[in-house]
Amino acid sequence: MTTAPVALEIAVTSPAGAVVARDGGADRVELCVGLELGGLTPSQALVEATHETGIPAHALVRCRPGGFVHTPDEIALMEREVRAVLRSGAAGVVVGALRADRTLDRDALRRFVDAARSVSATAEVTLHRAVDHAIDPVTAAATVADLGFTRVLTSGGAPTAAAGAVTIARMVEAAGPVQVMAGAGVTPHDVPALVRTGVAAVHLSAKRPAADSAHDGVPMGGADDGSAHFVTDAEVVAAARRALDA
Template identity: 60%
Template sequence: MTGAGRPGHPAGPVPRPALEIAVTSPEGARVALAHGADRVELCTGLELGGLTPSAALVEAVAAVGIPVHVLVRCRPGDFVYDDEETALMVSEVRSVIASGASGVVIGALTAAGGLDTTAVDRLAASAHDADRAVEVTLHRAIDLSADPVATAALLPALGLTRVLTSGGAPTAGQGLERLAAMVDVASGVQVMAGGGLRPTDIPALAAAGVAAVHLSAKRRAEPRRGAAWIPLGASSASAEQDTHFVTDPAVVAEARRTLESRTTG
């Protein structure tokens, strides 16, 4: 495929962005693989923004045969971590790599809203010490930073592979201008668009120059209960909402078709 390129960039071939799907189970990884994903990001607690999965879950998903990048996030909430939390995530990085992860997804901020370069460097170093070939992605903590574009400019010096971001907007489709700016300043670091992303957003995101698109492609699972329902936690607002998310094959397939149409159109 050839194209006109982004404003200010020369015309020429436009590489097809990679397709990454967020999954929470081996079944989700199988769905992603069967319907055209290039890799998966594995986590638990997708409804909480994602948390570190167990070693056993990483092993099971790695056995599916698709590259697995594992989110390392020790708790929900903000991305400002103390020394004990950072040390825990350093250990989690080593654990998930030993369990078969081909990449890790990390991040940390300072209380002032800057990138916590000390914590990020520790986490990235632990990944590379475990396996030099492991890819390291900065997660959407960057979207909560005081200046996502300025933060993106820091990434080439940290030895990261890519950054997952909505461009600091509520959704990636709303963050196009800032995503394009991040592509410009993060030389050598892949910018992956994600956050409320729909397959229909993909053409505009690809035109902005992103190297990959990330979708949760999720739907609520049908509850499988054998008795009456009672609330068990703050998130259990209703019987219909008290379930988990699964990967929707139709959304993955639509994203793949959209990407392929850019390649062949």
């Protein structure tokens, strides 16, 4: 039996980033805004424009920054966002929710999956790094197959995927038919070790500060420190691709 090649996913925030990822050999992109906040739901227009680049785009659906315990209103909103981004051309969605006891919110997750499949029977659904905030990421990974998830994005509960590699390998064993994708602080140097855990994909933002995008003066919000925004770095994407192909 042949082993499927490990996929490369790049987190991007713009159609330009999607083009860089595509031309650098990425298999798909995760599309979001507010990457510095951990990622938030992209707009309809952003999804449409990214879809036009030709690379499969999986849209993050996360209605606010912060933790993953959501109110009923937030869950209802994200359910609508799931349908909206798929109707706008996304090939999949990236979702997650926890209960206050740090177990997966299975009711919310089931609603997200059902919403996705109501738009497209072939939509891929990824459980995002809320799993890394769960009380037991390995157990969580073992319980999502019956909810209809395609994959789980994880750092193994650690600050970076490289640090969580041992747990990621356990999650691969536990997840059954659900793919496991390693992500968080990944650099091209980390790729070979992550591949050895048995993951189906590696995920990285491959970002660098945009030239001349920093600003001084009047802050635009509490989190605005005047820093530059980020763009996708073609050299990092290409290096990750080479590391996978080596």
